[in-house]
Structures are given as structure tokens and as C-alpha cells.
Amino acid sequence: MSAALVFDRVSKRYATARGAFDALHSVHFEVQPGEFFALLGPNGAGKTTLISILAGLARPSSGRVSVFGVDVQRDPMQARRWLGIVPQELVFDPFFTVREALRFQSGYFGIRRNDDWIDELLAGLGLSDKAETNMRQLSGGMKRRVMVAQALVHRPRVIVLDEPTAGVDVELRQTLWAFIARLNRAGSTVLLTTHYLEEAEALCSRVAMLRAGRLIALERTAELLKRASSNVLRFKTDQALPAEIAQRARATGRIWQVKVHDAVEVEQTLAALRQAGVVLEDIEVRKADLEDVFLELMAAQPATAEVHT
Known part of the structure; x- marks a missing residue:
């Protein structure tokens, strides 16, 4: 195949x-x-x-x-x-209801009497109660749902x-x-x-x-x-971290995530934070996720970033 x-x-x-x-x-x-x-x-x-x-x-x-x-x-x-493609941009025809838009989209592919599948799309995407609503009256999120339905209308x-x-x-x-x-x-x-x-x-x-x-x-x-080189120590704080720890951490608001390789490094990091007088909340250690791997690969030098198949 x-x-x-x-x-x-x-x-x-x-x-x-x-x-x-x-x-x-x-x-x-x-x-x-x-x-x-x-x-x-x-x-x-x-x-x-x-x-x-x-x-x-x-x-x-x-x-x-x-x-x-x-x-x-x-x-x-x-x-x-x-192909059924859902683009990033919100694109819609302001003159039609949701159902009309899906019927016209079906017609572009030569599909007639497609209402059974249209009804299934409307139900599956939470649009059934908006079927007769004009596209201009929909919220951005609802317009996004219609775009998905349009991409799927020809199966x-x-x-x-x-x-x-x-x-x-x-x-x-x-x-x-x-x-x-x-x-x-x-x-x-x-x-x-x-x-x-x-x-x-x-x-x-x-x-x-x-x-x-x-x-x-x-x-x-x-x-x-599995290629992730570290675990992650996650905690909340309103205080600045010591420079040595901050350079291997990332922050989202008051949530900090610090790369650590083993239990010893976890203990050393927590001890350094205590010594610096940083008050921590909601401390946890987790395995690296896809976001951690992504950031690691994007930060790598071009010569060291290899494609694995």
C-alpha cells in the first residue's frame, strides 16, 4: 500500500x-x-x-x-x-448558515444528498444547535468548528x-x-x-x-x-532564583521548571534554593515530556541535531 x-x-x-x-x-x-x-x-x-x-x-x-x-x-x-485541510486562519462565508455552508462545500466535491453525514459532523463537533445560524453570528470557536466540519464533509x-x-x-x-x-x-x-x-x-x-x-x-x-536527558523539578515561587539555577530553568508566571538528572541533583537544587532563602510551593518531580524534548532539540546546535528514523 x-x-x-x-x-x-x-x-x-x-x-x-x-x-x-x-x-x-x-x-x-x-x-x-x-x-x-x-x-x-x-x-x-x-x-x-x-x-x-x-x-x-x-x-x-x-x-x-x-x-x-x-x-x-x-x-x-x-x-x-x-485531503481535508483545516487552515490556521478563520475563513468563512458570511452569507450562509452553518448547514448551507456545509452543503455548498459538499457540492464542490460533487456530493449530493449529504445531509446524513452533515448531521453526524454537526453532532460530533457540537454544532447541532447552530445548524441554522448564520456564520456571522458565531463566536470564533464556533467558526473554527465549522471549518473542521467543512474539511471533513467529503470524507x-x-x-x-x-x-x-x-x-x-x-x-x-x-x-x-x-x-x-x-x-x-x-x-x-x-x-x-x-x-x-x-x-x-x-x-x-x-x-x-x-x-x-x-x-x-x-x-x-x-x-x-526516551531521549530526554533529564527529569524536571517543578515548583511555584514569587522570588527570584539564584543565577546558577535560573539558567537551566524555564518560567511560566510563578511556576518554575528546572532540569535535574537524578535524586542527588534534586536534593542539591532544593538545598541551594533553601540557602538562598527562596520559599517554594507545590514541589514535584516529573519525567521530561514532549515539550522538554522539543525545547532541548530546538536549542541544540545544528551540527548536533540529528534526524532519527
Whole structure:
């Protein structure tokens, strides 16, 4: 069976006022049928450029992309039938109700009498009570749900989610992931980009990471987590940390997370904090998660960041 998606040494170069800019450098990986796959990277890493090439909205400078063996440049119509893409931007037609928008989207793919599946989408995404509401009257989160429904209305074999939960509430995130996970169990292939790395860790069996347009990691999620070089000491405090500890820590508000390798280092770190007069709350030690691995890889020098397959 063909791979669901193949990115075959894809490069993309843009001409700018400052000269050529390489958004992608020979990116090469495959997504297998039925996988729930994460494509991760910081802003500007090239994720959206790669998805734009997959969607046929941009052309690669070199390389090729295929969907179940169909080249997206040579046969864009067939490739598009197998793809359901949810972009980052909120795009909607203000003149239609939710149901009308989904019926029109069905028509773009030549699908008639699609109301049974539309009803299932509306129910699965928590939109049933909004079916006859004009799109202009929906909140941002509800519009995002409709965009997901539009991407799924033609029952695509591959679902591409580009930051689908950015800026949305917890209820939508839970509803969306429950529905997408159900489709994945039924055989749909899912490609996800997200800055919520806990989502990728929980949902995705394999992860690719991009940095500055280059693929720097490609592994099963479990194997990637095993590569973490440390545990994490987590605590809350309102006080400044000693410089030696602060340089290996990251802060989110008053929550601090410090890399530690073993029990001895935990004790030494806590002793140093006590000696400095830092008052701690809610102390815990946890294993490194995907966010820790991500930050470690993004901070690595290019020569030391290797792709593992």
C-alpha cells in the first residue's frame, strides 16, 4: 500500500528584497495510512509552507509531494479529493448558515444528498444547535468548528489540522479531539501541527520536528521521549532564583521548571534554593515530556541535531 503522504526532499526558496530565503531545505518524510502524525516546530520553521505545498497553494522549488501515490502538482484534483485541510486562519462565508455552508462545500466535491453525514459532523463537533445560524453570528470557536466540519464533509482519507485549537476554549479542544480520534480509529490518516505539545504527545504515534526549514527529528513519540536527558523539578515561587539555577530553568508566571538528572541533583537544587532563602510551593518531580524534548532539540546546535528514523 502507498504511503498516505510522501514529502520527497521538498525545498522552497523565496526571492526577497534581501536576497533568496530558503523556507524549506530538502524535507523528506512519509506518513503511513492510519497514522496520527505530528509536525512540530517554532513559528517560522516551515510547517505552514509545507502544508501549503501539500494543499496545492504553493509550488515547491524542488522535490515532490504525493497523497496515496498521487502527485499534488500533476493531479491536484484527485489529491485534493483525498485531503481535508483545516487552515490556521478563520475563513468563512458570511452569507450562509452553518448547514448551507456545509452543503455548498459538499457540492464542490460533487456530493449530493449529504445531509446524513452533515448531521453526524454537526453532532460530533457540537454544532447541532447552530445548524441554522448564520456564520456571522458565531463566536470564533464556533467558526473554527465549522471549518473542521467543512474539511471533513467529503470524507477525506487524510485530515490535515494546522493549529486547529489555537485560541479556542477547552470544551472545543476536547470535542474536536474526541471526534478526530474516532475518525482516526476508523482508518483516517491525521497530520497535526500544534503549539500545544501535550496534544501531540497524547494523540500522535510519531513526530517530525522542523527548525528553520530543516527536519531535525523524526521518531515514534515514545522513542523521542526516551531521549530526554533529564527529569524536571517543578515548583511555584514569587522570588527570584539564584543565577546558577535560573539558567537551566524555564518560567511560566510563578511556576518554575528546572532540569535535574537524578535524586542527588534534586536534593542539591532544593538545598541551594533553601540557602538562598527562596520559599517554594507545590514541589514535584516529573519525567521530561514532549515539550522538554522539543525545547532541548530546538536549542541544540545544528551540527548536533540529528534526524532519527
